[in-house]
Amino acid sequence: MANLKLGKLPDRSPAKITITVSAELNRELHDYASLYRQIYGESESIAELIPFMLEAFLGSDRAFAKAKRDGLPAADISKESRRQPFSGSE
Secondary structure (H helix, E strand, C coil): CCCCCCCCCCCCCCCCCCCCCCHHHHHHHHHHHHHHHHHHCCCCCHHHHHHHHHHHHHHHCHHHHHHHHCCCCCCCCCHHHHHCCCCCCC
């Protein structure tokens, strides 16, 4: 097999995640979207903003970055574990 200069591209398929947030957080997200619109002059939906907010949060978490550098194992969420609701005792 030939060694190409360009390696295999990473998985780029989006994953849809559904969450429920508190009424207070929902208000905060709407306020953030409103401020975003005032600052940048463009209206973006909360659903469009959240992935970038999460990416910024994870990118700025030093403990998470350190754990990744130290060999944090890749998340391996099987289909079975995705179907089981969180019990709170785990």
